[in-house]
Each structure stands twice: as C-alpha cells, then as structure tokens.
Amino acid sequence: xxxxxxxxxxxxxxxxxxxxxxxxxxxxxxxxxxxxxxxxxxxxxxxxxxxxxxxxxxxxxxxxxxxxxxxxxxxxxxxxxxxxxxxxxxxxxxxxx
Amino acid sequence: xxxxxxxxxxxxxxxxxxxxxxxxxxxxxxxxxxxxxxxxxxxxxxxxxxxxxxxxxxxxxxxxxxxxxxxxxxxxxxxxxxxxxxxxxxxxxxxxxxxxxxxxxxxxxxxxxxxxxxxxxxxxxxxxxxxxxxxxxxxxxxxxxxxxxxxxxxxxxxxxxxxxxxxxxxxxxxxxxxxxxxxxxxxxxxxxxxxxxxxxxxxxxxxxxxxxxxxxxxxxxxxxxxxxxxxxxxxxxxxxxxxxxxxxxxxxxxxxxxxxxxxxxxxxxxxxxxxxxxxxxxxxxxxxxxxxxxxxxxxxxxxxxxxxxxxxxxxxxxxxxxxxxxxxxxxxxxxxxxxxxxxxxxxxxxxxxxxxxxxxxxxxxxxxxxxxxxxxxxxxxxxxxxxxxxxxxxxxxxxxxxxxxxxxxxxxxxxxxxxxxxxxxxxxxxxxxxxxxxxxxxxxxxxxxxxxxxxxxxxxxxxxxxxxxxxxxxxxxxxxxxxxxxxxxxxxxxxxxxxxxxxxxxxxxxxxxxxxxxxxxxxxxxxxxxxxxxxxxxxxxxxxxxxxxxxxxxxxxxxxxxxxxxxxxxxxxxxxxxxxxxxxxxxxxxxxxxxxxxxxxxxxxxxxxxxxxxxxxxxxxxxxxxxx
Numbered sequence: 001x002x003x004x005x006x007x008x009x010x011x012x013x014x015x016x017x018x019x020x021x022x023x024x025x026x027x028x029x030x031x032x033x034x035x036x037x038x039x040x041x042x043x044x045x046x047x048x049x050x051x052x053x054x055x056x057x058x059x060x061x062x063x064x065x066x067x068x069x070x071x072x073x074x075x076x077x078x079x080x081x082x083x084x085x086x087x088x089x090x091x092x093x094x095x096x097x
Numbered sequence: 098x099x100x101x102x103x104x105x106x107x108x109x110x111x112x113x114x115x116x117x118x119x120x121x122x123x124x125x126x127x128x129x130x131x132x133x134x135x136x137x138x139x140x141x142x143x144x145x146x147x148x149x150x151x152x153x154x155x156x157x158x159x160x161x162x163x164x165x166x167x168x169x170x171x172x173x174x175x176x177x178x179x180x181x182x183x184x185x186x187x188x189x190x191x192x193x194x195x196x197x198x199x200x201x202x203x204x205x206x207x208x209x210x211x212x213x214x215x216x217x218x219x220x221x222x223x224x225x226x227x228x229x230x231x232x233x234x235x236x237x238x239x240x241x242x243x244x245x246x247x248x249x250x251x252x253x254x255x256x257x258x259x260x261x262x263x264x265x266x267x268x269x270x271x272x273x274x275x276x277x278x279x280x281x282x283x284x285x286x287x288x289x290x291x292x293x294x295x296x297x298x299x300x301x302x303x304x305x306x307x308x309x310x311x312x313x314x315x316x317x318x319x320x321x322x323x324x325x326x327x328x329x330x331x332x333x334x335x336x337x338x339x340x341x342x343x344x345x346x347x348x349x350x351x352x353x354x355x356x357x358x359x360x361x362x363x364x365x366x367x368x369x370x371x372x373x374x375x376x377x378x379x380x381x382x383x384x385x386x387x388x389x390x391x392x393x394x395x396x397x398x399x400x401x402x403x404x405x406x407x408x409x410x411x412x413x414x415x416x417x418x419x420x421x422x423x424x425x426x427x428x429x430x431x432x433x434x435x436x437x438x439x440x441x442x443x444x445x446x447x448x449x450x451x452x453x454x455x456x457x458x459x460x461x462x463x464x465x466x467x468x469x470x471x472x473x474x475x476x477x478x479x480x481x482x483x484x485x486x487x488x489x490x491x492x493x494x495x496x497x498x499x500x501x502x503x504x505x506x507x508x509x510x511x512x513x514x515x516x517x518x519x520x521x522x523x524x525x526x527x528x529x530x531x532x533x534x535x536x537x538x539x540x541x542x543x544x545x546x547x548x549x550x551x552x553x554x555x556x557x558x559x560x561x562x563x564x565x566x567x568x569x570x571x572x573x574x575x576x577x578x579x580x581x582x583x584x585x586x587x588x589x590x591x592x593x594x595x596x597x598x599x600x601x602x603x604x605x606x607x608x609x610x611x612x613x614x615x616x617x618x619x620x621x622x623x624x625x626x627x628x629x630x631x632x633x634x635x636x637x638x639x640x641x642x643x644x645x646x647x648x649x650x651x652x653x654x655x656x657x658x659x660x661x662x663x664x665x666x667x668x669x670x671x672x673x674x675x676x677x678x679x680x681x682x683x684x685x686x687x688x689x690x691x692x693x694x695x696x697x698x699x700x701x702x703x704x705x706x707x708x709x710x711x712x713x714x715x716x717x718x719x720x721x722x723x724x725x
Contacts, residue, residue, distance in 0.1 A: 011346065012339040013330050015369055050327045060327050062604060064567065069346050069676030072568035091343045092331040093567065 002029045004084040008040060014063070014090045017046040027082060033065060034058070034078040036088060051090065064091045098122050099308040100162055100626040102203040105138065108219060108226060110292055111152060111211030115226045120205070126629065127715050131597035132188040133643035134159030134206060135175035136650055139186065140719070142208050145653050149181035149284070150267075150291035152212040158199065158297075161597050164384075165200040165305045167317035168622055169324055170599035172196050172384030176258075180283040181269050182443075182504055183528040183553050185651040185660075187283030190557075190597050191258070192382040193276035198256040201301025209294065216265075218246065218257075218296035223303065231295035236262055238436035239274035246298050259296040260286040261438025266494040267291060268502040270443035270531075274435070277390075277406065278382060281440045282530065283552055308628030316621055323605035324386045332601050333379070336391035337409035338368030340534075344413070347566075348675030349536040351413055353420045353478045354449035355525050355666055358536040359675035362422030371407055375424060380406060387601055393428055400429040400485070407431060410556070413534035414445030419452060419484050426481025430488050437492035446531035447501045447508060448487050450524055452478045459518045460497075467496040505531055525664045528553040538667055539677030540565040541575050545583045545690040549661045551647040558594070560586040573680050580693025588640035592619070595643045612637070642714050649706060649716070652723045658704045661691055701725060 009022045018040075025039055034057055041048055041056040048054060051063050059065075059075040066072050066089040073080050082088060103125075105118040128134040135157045144153035156178050163171025174196040180187025199207070202223050209219070213228075216235055220227040229249070234242050242259040257275060264271035264286030271286025272279040289295075307313050331339055344350035345363035352360040364370060371393055381388035390406040407428065415430040416422070434441035454460040455476045465474035465483070467490055474483040490498030500508045509524035525531055530553025537544040537554070546561025547554035556562065561583050565572035570582070589612065593600045596619070603610040606618035616636040623631050648656075662668075663682055671681040695704050708724030711717070 009346070011342040012335055012369065016334065016372075050330055061608070062328055062331065066347060069348055072347075072566060072572070074568045077568065089346050091346070092339060 003027065004029055006036065006082045006084070006086045006088055008036060009087055009089040011090065012092045014047060014051050017050060018044045030081060032078060033073065033080045033082060033088070036082065037078060062093045064093060065089065066091055098125070099306055099628045100166075101125050101205050104204060105206040105208060106204045106221065106226070107208045107210065109210045110213040110217070110228075110294065113228050125205070127642060128159075129595045129639055129643075130159050130162045130205070131173065131175035131595045132159075132177065132190060133175070133591070133595035133639070133646060135177035136186055136188050136643070136646050138206055138208050139177040139179070140646060140650055142210065143179060146655075147179065149179045149184065149288060152210070152292065154179045154288060156209040156285070156288060156292070156294070158207040160196055160199050160205055162623065162626060163596060163598070164196040166307055166626060167314055168384070168598075168626070169317060169321045170382070170385050170387065170602045171596065172382060173597040173599065174199065175594070175597060176273060176280045176285055178285060178288045179654065180530075180552065181287055182284045182530050185528060185654055185656060186551055186647045187285060187288075188552055188594075188647060189273075189280035189283055189285060190594055191273070191275055191278045191280040192385070192599065193278050194383045195256040195258050195275035195299065197383055198299040198301040200305055201303050202299050203301070203303050207297070209292070209297070212292040213294060216293045216295055218298060219294065220250065220255075221297065221299045223301060234295050235265060238262065239438045240277065240436060242296055243275070246296060250298070250300075252300060255298050255300050257296045257298040259438070260289045260294075261436060261492075263437045263439040263492045263502070264290040265295070266492070266502070268439055268491060268494065269504050269507070270440040270502075272438050272440050274438055276383070277380065279435070279440075282442070282555065284440075286438050307626045309625040313622070313625040316618065316625060320602065320605050320618070321386045324602060326605075328604040328608070329387045329601060332387050332389035335368045335372055336379070336389050336407065338371050338391060338407055338412050340409040341367045341412060341417070342369065344534065344536070345417075346676075347539065348672065348677030349539050350417050351534050351536055352417045354418060354446070354453040354523055355536065355664070356453070356672075357674045358539060358672050358677045360417035363417065365422045366412065366416035366424055366427060368409070370424060371412075375407075375428060377404065382599075385599065387599070389601060395425045395428050398425050400425055403429045403432045405432040405435045410534050411441035411445070414442045414449070415484070418445060418449045418534070419481070420478030421481040421484060422479070423481045426485060429485050430481075433485065433488045433492060439492060442533070443504055443531045444488060444491060446525050447491070447505050448476075448484050450505045450508065450520070451487065451497070451501055452476050452480070452484075453523045454512065454520050457520075459512060459516065459520050464497050504529060522665045522669075525666065526553070527663055528660055530554060532664065535562050536672070536677060537663065538672055538681045540572050541682065542570060542572070542579050542582050542586075544663060544667065544682040544687070545579055545694055546587060548663050548687055549583065549691065549694055550587075551644070551651055554663070558587060558590055559583065560590045573677070575686055575690060577693060579690055580695075580697040583690075583694050584697040588637070588644050590640075591643040592636055592640040595639050638714070642716070645706065645711070645714055646716070646719065649711065649719045649723050652705065656704075658691070661704065663687060
C-alpha cells in the first residue's frame with residue numbers, strides 16, 4: 001500500500017512532554033487517526049497516562065485533534081482517515097481564563 | 098441547619114447601622130449560594146430602576162455552600178450589584194480565604210446598603226461590625242490594601258475584599274479583589290467607589306458544621322486525588338494561558354481589536370513561552386488542590402520586577418488583541434490592572450479600541466497627552482510602551498484615561514458624538530461589556546450564548562463554546578439544535594457558579610464532565626454538607642433557577658429582546674485570515690438563533706418569562722413583578 005505523511009503539531013502539555021513543536025508521521029493510505037495516536041504514544045511514552053490512555057490507542061478526553069485548524073475531532077472520532085499533508089493539531093480542551 | 102448559619106448580615110453605610118435577617122431553610126434550598134443567592138439578595142434589596150452608582154444599589158455577597166469545608170475548589174463566594182457597565186445584573190465570583198473567613202464569621206450573605214460620606218472600610222469581626230476610617234488606605238493598590246488592613250487590625254488572619262485606585266477613581270470596570278483573586282467583569286469596584294467603601298474585612302473564628310463529616314471527607318479525598326491527575330494537568334502545569342496557541346491554531350485568538358483570529362506572534366505570547374521564560378511559581382486559591390495561577394515576572398527591561406498571575410483572558414486582551422508580541426509589556430499591563438483593581442479584559446479591549454481609532458484617524462497623537470507624555474502618544478497596534486502609559490492614565494483617570502475608563506461602549510459614543518465618526522463599528526461590547534477571548538464568529542453556538550448572556554458576553558457564564566470546540570457540532574454553521582445547546586450550557590455553568598465550585602474540577606468526579614458524570618457527585622456533596630435529600634433533577638433546577646433570577650432581574654431593569662445582541666464587527670465583518678476566515682454572525686442568523694433559544698427556555702418570542710414558568714421554579718413573587 002502507498003504511504004503518505006501527515007504532520008502532528010503539539011501544544012501545551014503534549015509539547016512539554018515531547019519537547020517538540022511538530023513531527024512528521026508516515027501513515028499507510030487509509031490509515032486512521034487511531035494509528036497516529038499509537039505511533040506517537042510509542043515514540044513518546046511520556047504522553048501515556050497524560051494525553052494518551054494506557055491502552056496506547058485512545059485519547060484522554062481532555063485532549064482533541066484539530067484537522068488543519070478547521071475540523072475538530074474528539075476521543076470518539078479516532079476512526080477519521082487523515083489525508084496526505086494534513087496537519088493534525090493536538091489540543092487541550094479549552095476552558096476558563 | 099447544617100452548612101449554613103441561616104443569617105444574612107445587613108450593613109447600612111449611610112446610617113452606620115446593622116441588622117440581621119434570618120432566612121428559612123427552604124429559602125436556601127432555592128438559592129443555595131454564590132451568584133444565585135447574591136442575585137436573589139440583589140433582587141430583594143435593590144430599588145428597581147436605580148442608577149448603579151446610587152446608594153439604592155446594594156452590594157450583595159453570598160457565600161458558597163462548601164466554603165470552609167474539605168470540598169475541593171469550594172472556597173468561593175458570589176458578589177452582585179446592578180452593573181454600571183450594563184445596567185443589568187452584575188454577578189461575579191471570587192475565591193479563596195475571604196469566603197472561608199466569612200463562613201467562619203457565620204454569615205451566609207452580606208448586604209451593604211447606602212453610601213458613606215467619608216472613605217471607610219467595614220470590619221466584620223464575627224458578629225460585630227466596625228466602620229473604620231480608610232483615609233490612610235487611599236491610593237494603595239489592592240494587594241497593599243489587604244496588607245495595610247492586617248497591620249491596622251494587628252491580625253494577620255483578617256481577610257479583606259478591597260478596591261484599588263481604579264475603584265476609588267470610579268473606573269467603570271474596576272474590580273473587587275481579595276487574596277489576589279478578582280471579582281471582575283461587571284464593575285463592582287466602581288460601585289464600591291461610589292459608596293466610598295475601600296474594603297470589607299472579615300475575621301471569623303467559629304467552626305463550620307456539616308451533616309455527615311465522614312462522607313464529606315471521603316468524597317472530598319477522592320475528588321482531590323483525581324484533581325492531581327491528567328484531567329487538570331493543563332491547569333496545574335501551564336495554566337489557562339495555554340489557550341493562546343490552541344485558539345490561534347483554530348483561528349479564534351482575538352487579534353488587533355478582534356479584526357482577525359490569528360496572531361503571527363502567538364508563540365511569543367503563549368502559555369508555553371510564559372512557562373519557560375517568566376513563571377516564578379504557581380499559586381492556589383484556598384481549598385484548591387489544582388493550583389492553576391501562574392505567577393509570572395518581568396525579568397529584563399524597563400518593567401523588571403513587574404509580577405502578577407497570568408490567565409488567558411487577561412493575556413489575550415493585553416497582547417494579541419493589542420498587536421503586542423512583547424510578553425514583558427503584557428505582564429506589566431496585567432499587573433497595572435490587578436494592582437490598580439481593574440478588569441484586565443475590559444481595560445485591554447478599551448485600549449485596543451483606542452489603537453484602532455488611532456490607526457483610522459479618529460483619535461490623534463495629541464489626544465493621548467498627559468504630564469508624562471506632553472507630546473501625546475502614537476498609539477498604534479503593537480505599541481506596548483504606549484499601552485502601558487494609557488493603562489496608567491485609565492487607572493489614575495487622567496487625560497484620555499477618563500474616557501477609556503468608561504469602557505468601549507461609552508467611549509465610542511462619546512467620541513462619535515464629538516467628532517461625527519463611526520467608531521461604534523469597532524467598539525467590542527454587547528450590553529456594554531467587552532467580550533471574552535473566544536472569537537465568536539468561528540464559534541456559532543458560543544455567539545448565541547454570548548448574545549443572550551445576562552451579564553453580557555462572557556465565557557464563564559455560558560459554556561456554549563464547548564459543543565463548538567469539542568466537535569459536537571459544526572462550529573461554522575447553525576442549526577435548530579443551538580437554542581437548546583445554549584440553554585443547556587448556560588444552566589450547566591450556573592450550577593457551578595451557584596454552589597460555587599471552580600469549573601476546572603468538573604472532570605474530576607468521574608472522568609466525564611457532562612451532567613451524568615458530575616451531577617451524582619454534586620448531589621452527594623450537597624446532601625453530606627446539609628443533610629438534605631437532593632436528587633439528580635434538583636441540580637438541573639439549581640442552574641435553571643439561578644439563570645432565571647438573573648434574567649428576571651434584567652427584565653425588571655428594562656431588558657428588551659434587542660439587548661441580546663453582538664458587537665457590530667461580529668455581525669458584519671468576516672475575518673480574512675486563518676481557519677475561521679470568511680465567517681461571521683449576521684443579524685438575521687442571530688435573530689433565528691434567539692428564537693430557538695427563547696423557545697428552548699420556555700419564554701415568549703420577546704424573551705419574556707411566563708408567570709407559570711416562574712411559579713414552577715418557586716418564584717411566585719418574581720412572577721408577580723415580571724411574569725407575563
């Protein structure tokens with residue numbers, strides 16, 4: 001199968017725990033957001049228990065993905081299939097201030 | 098009665114007398130505490146139609162049901178008066194030691210009537226009240242006033258709610274401050290200033306009795322433990338300023354007076370940058386295991402040593418929204434607001450209105466003349482130094498600060514009348530209150546929640562951004578679900594504001610922040626504290642009743658459907674940059690959403706409340722006065 005690349009942007013806690021502002025992730029065509037979560041959990045174990053659940057595949061509900069700053073996907077929507085060049089932004093749920 | 102004393106303290110500043118009002122337990126079951134009880138006290142004690150600066154406008158404190166107990170984040174109180182910003186209800190919350198001291202002094206609420214001829218502060222020493230001369234406190238900042246009162250009373254356990262120079266000078270959006278926390282947004286500080294009331298100080302020495310201490314301790318322990326986990330790590334480690342980058346990436350960060358939702362230098366004013374470069378320590382309110390306040394300091398340059406707690410709302414208003422990318426300037430501006438006792442949001446947005454007015458030629462360099470700046474100031478976007486100078490002019494009410502201290506609504510009306518201009522088109526307010534740092538043009542449910550807000554557009558009084566941002570709905574479009582969502586989210590917020598509990602705890606009960614996740618635990622906490630037998634549905638009623646009394650207050654003060662609106666810019670100008678580009682909330686769209694919302698609330702098409710609705714909520718006296 002063809003491989004594509006997406007970019008994962010980190011903000012807030014995820015940026016602190018990874019030490020990165022963004023990384024490129026290879027993904028099989030038809031791969032899902034859940035596969036992205038699994039890859040970054042494997043690469044950055046510090047995210048497990050803080051941003052990613054212990055199963056390594058699902059998100060702790062205070063965290064979300066935004067696709068290119070437009071569409072917002074929560075923990076129940078990790079079946080989304082990213083497209084080549086998508087920027088997947090890991091966000092904390094917004095509140096307060 | 099457990100959890101309450103059953104007593105409201107009344108203080109008359111004009112006559113310098115006090116009296117005690119006893120309330121029955123059934124009254125507490127309706128109004129609980131916080132903003133709900135404070136608004137109810139305001140309803141009962143105000144002279145309807147009075148000017149906000151009249152002696153007839155009372156200051157109403159209402160303590161929290163959990164203040165002084167082990168319940169985490171329950172050390173909060175509500176404060177209400179008629180707002181000089183909006184002419185409607187001004188309900189605010191603040192937290193920390195003051196509420197605990199008030200509880201230990203055995204007062205569920207305090208109502209302050211009248212006005213003093215001389216500057217005073219009121220000292221509530223358990224059940225004794227003193228009117229003390231405050232001349233020596235005048236000019237002191239909020240924090241220094243608290244310290245000076247402790248010295249004056251020779252007791253470091255006394256807790257005070259104070260106003261700073263901005264309140265003394267009646268900056269319309271002045272705050273009341275206690276323990277470094279602010280009861281902000283609606284201009285309480287200027288109401289206090291109108292009464293020559295510099296502070297309310299409390300010494301409380303009594304214990305607090307709850308119905309079931311063992312259960313309350315167990316529940317509190319479990320919540321506290323959860324509050325140390327991932328549900329609050331964002332708040333504990335970075336604080337709310339982490340919202341800056343989130344908002345920017347979604348095209349929702351108000352930039353240059355809400356002209357756009359994307360700021361090119363967002364990284365430089367982000368919570369992440371603040372954490373790395375300016376954070377000194379984190380601070381918690383009393384009774385809070387989260388500790389979200391990021392105390393931050395300027396370490397280089399002309400403002401070295403400036404230090405205050407930085408929150409997202411204050412930060413956006415004094416950085417991106419001014420086009421300022423210098424975090425030092427932002428910290429200095431927020432310090433001026435906090436120590437001067439001003440609402441940092443309204444201050445920043447008033448300055449951003451002035452910046453846009455300058456860039457459009459409505460205001461000139463010479464309009465910003467002062468003793469320190471005899472040639473005036475070129476107040477363009479990005480001029481942090483100029484913004485600091487103008488903030489000081491607002492606090493001290495000199496030069497153009499006199500106009501900008503009235504807020505954007507009055508300032509734009511003044512200048513447009515004088516110069517024949519149309520600066521109202523970029524005066525960011527609704528009902529007279531400057532909005533939150535959530536660009537509502539890219540959050541359509543929140544746009545509705547902002548328009549119908551009883552104290553004006555506010556991120557704390559509605560959680561309508563939640564369905565937009567969580568992906569529950571398409572944030573760029575509207576549909577028939579939005580009226581119910583706006584109702585549901587504002588009443589959800591009203592529950593937390595009434596108990597009050599800080600909303601940052603909302604996921605720590607079960608992991609889920611929705612009603613099903615939170616209400617059962619809140620039922621248990623209320624029942625263990627009071628011995629009542631509340632059930633799940635009673636929690637929904639707390640929120641609906643709290644919101645309804647605020648709306649009823651506004652109706653009695655003359656509210657009309659057309660008051661539920663948005664700033665001109667949000668209704669007429671789409672943003673041009675970023676992910677939210679092209680979107681705005683047209684008047685037609687807003688009217689459609691308001692129809693949905695009033696229907697969901699069970700109100701008339703005009704937004705009035707039917708008598709039967711008020712009676713069903715236990716408010717027959719309110720029904721008599723404003724029901725239709």
